[in-house]
Amino acid sequence: MDIELERRRADAEAERQQHERTRQAAERARAAAEESRVSAEDDRCAVAVEVSATIAALTTLLSRMEAVEALRREARKDTK
DSSP: OHHHHHHHHHHHHHHHHHHHHHHHHHHHHHHHHHHHHHHHHHHHHHHHHHHHHHHHHHHHHHHHHHHHHHHHHHHHHHHO
16 A cells, blocks of 8 residues: 555656646746847837938938929020
């Protein structure tokens, strides 16, 4: 009887340890997923800033090109 009881205790302890390893693995996976989400959010913010800066630069360039074209048109009128 003692051997059977000891074997059940050992089995229960092995099962408890397996559950703990599974819980720890799930916690590591959750932490990794959260880290990935935070990293992706940081990347998204960085891209949004870059896109905004690019739009601003292109808008400025377009305004300057329009101003140059207006000056050219004005200069052509003056030479006619």
